[in-house]
Amino acid sequence: MYRAAAMNQESNTAPSVHREAFTVRSYDLDPRGRVGAGGICRYLQEAAAQHATRLGVATERLGPLGQAWILGRLRWRLDALLGRGDRIVVETWPSGLERLRALRDFVLRRADDDAPIGAGTSAWLIVDLARRRPVRMPAFVAAIRRPERPRAMSDVEAPGFPEGVEPASASITVRRSDLDLNEHVNNARYADWLIESVPDRIWRERRIASLDIVFCAEARAGERLAVDCLEVDTAGDDGGKCVTAHRIRRPDDGRVLVRARASWTASDDAPFRTP
Structure with missing residues (x-):
């Protein structure tokens, strides 16, 4: 009391x-x-x-x-x-x-x-x-x-994942160290995993500028997951942004655990410190 x-x-x-x-x-x-x-x-x-x-x-x-x-x-x-x-x-x-x-x-x-x-x-x-x-x-x-203050970001439609196209995919096995207090995979760990199937030229040459991630279901220790990625908006040689769609699923039952969308930009376009 x-x-x-x-x-x-x-x-x-x-x-x-x-x-x-x-x-x-x-x-x-x-x-x-x-x-x-x-x-x-x-x-x-x-x-x-x-x-x-x-x-x-x-x-x-x-x-x-x-x-x-x-x-x-x-x-x-x-x-x-x-x-x-x-x-x-x-x-x-x-x-x-x-x-x-x-x-x-x-x-x-x-x-x-x-x-x-x-x-x-x-x-x-x-x-x-x-x-x-x-x-x-x-x-x-x-x-x-x-508090009476404007929203930090405006509402947008939740990210989906394109169907009918074969994505790049990586396999992950959930470890005990991936779990949080609720005994399921912590949300930040899913964000870590998204890069595992990102094309190497994007991961090495660009930085992630935004992320929209939706958590649909939970995963437990020992489960095997597939981390899928598709490049849905390709950047040109001018260093413009590109966009990737992501999905984390459980192949054993087909359940989608996470859907996400990320944008990537040139890795040196926004220094933290002012000149």
Whole structure:
């Protein structure tokens, strides 16, 4: 009872907009020295988790109810290169409720001068852990105060995956180290896996500039997955953006776990630091 009262008090005093600071570490980097898609997802996920804790709606509140947050969709864009030692701030806030989904937005800023370098939006569900099914938002979530500010990104149609064309594909076996507190693959790990079937010329010569990823079903340790990729908008020799469509599926039953779309741009087009 005391703990619940304390969390209610904390939610009443927590700021409606949260700022979480990060410094890019060497373990965040890919072989080219840049933060990849999974790293950006982890920054956003951690900022969201810290704010949920301050609002009193995190695991400590949901766990005793047999419930947990899961991420249904995450979309972001990054307008700058991030490398080792770069310092950023992720600004995040609850931005709305849509039926069973709680919306949360993000702005990524350069720590030195607070200049915006990216944005994101996400949709979260609360699931019953025993039934693995979404439930209605509890009253204490619906009551969270939302700031009066514009959405960080406008709504767009969820990404699909083209049919009738043979994609590039890679095979992944889920390891125990891929799992999170809910004993399924963490959302950022799926983002890590997307690059496994990206054409080498894109992965080596470009950086990911945006990602829209939808989580359709969960995966457990030991399962074998297929990671598919199709280039749907081909860049020319001028270094323009190209777009890739992604799908992660379970071949044993044909279930699609993830659909995503990413845009890629020249790797040196947006330095993090100002000249």
